[in-house]
Amino acid sequence: MSVSRTLRTAAVTLAMAAATATGAVVTAPAATAATCAVTWGSLPKSFAPMTARQIRGVRAGQHACYDRLVIDLNGWSSGATGYDVRYVDNVYHDGSGQLVPLRGGAKLQIVIKAPAYDTSGELIMEPNSLTELLDVTGFSTFRQVAFAGSFEGQTTIGLGVRARLPMRVFRLEGPELGQRLVIDVAHSWN
Numbered sequence: 632m633s634v635s636r637t638l639r640t641a642a643v644t645l646a647m648a649a650a651t652a653t654g655a656v657v658t659a660p661a662a663t664a665a666t667c668a669v670t671w672g673s674l675p676k677s678f679a680p681m682t683a684r685q686i687r688g689v690r691a692g693q694h695a696c697y698d699r700l701v702i703d704l705n706g707w708s709s710g711a712t713g714y715d716v717r718y719v720d721n722v723y724h725d726g727s728g729q730l731v732p733l734r735g736g737a738k739l740q741i742v743i744k745a746p747a748y749d750t751s752g753e754l755i756m757e758p759n760s761l762t763e764l765l766d767v768t769g770f771s772t773f774r775q776v777a778f779a780g781s782f783e784g785q786t787t788i789g790l791g792v793r794a795r796l797p798m799r800v801f802r803l804e805g806p807e808l809g810q811r812l813v814i815d816v817a818h819s820w821n
Contacts, residue, residue, distance in 0.1 A: 667696035675717035706808025713744030722789035725780030735774035735791030747781035
């Protein structure tokens, strides 16, 4: 390590320690275009397996560089949960084929290869409104999240977004034996 780099690191460390000792608030720098560089693209993302896991709920969050949708699944089955997430012209209700109106300049169809109903056919999720699963008012990218149905073991959710932007999809294990399907949509193409 060069001498100037060592001195710079020591100076930053001392400044942080002094600020902490005096009770000053130390904040992280705001995200910049350079820190928000994404390489995800906007092409379809899919993983095929069906599962007997059931969708327990849907939630959303805002991050510096993207908006995030999380679909929670219970742990009543083993194996990975399949999905198909893609930009489409329109999202349609499973079973009936009726149009699901979505706000935004682009629409993501999210198909989760898991039911949103229990073994007696009752919907597990209890949203206030099927057309507004979540309140995403004020989000940078998300405009609307709507339930499009659960039919023959798979569930469709429509996500209205500001524009066709990069997105990524991945699974996380937990909590406990459950899984989470995560969909991130970037705020820009940076």
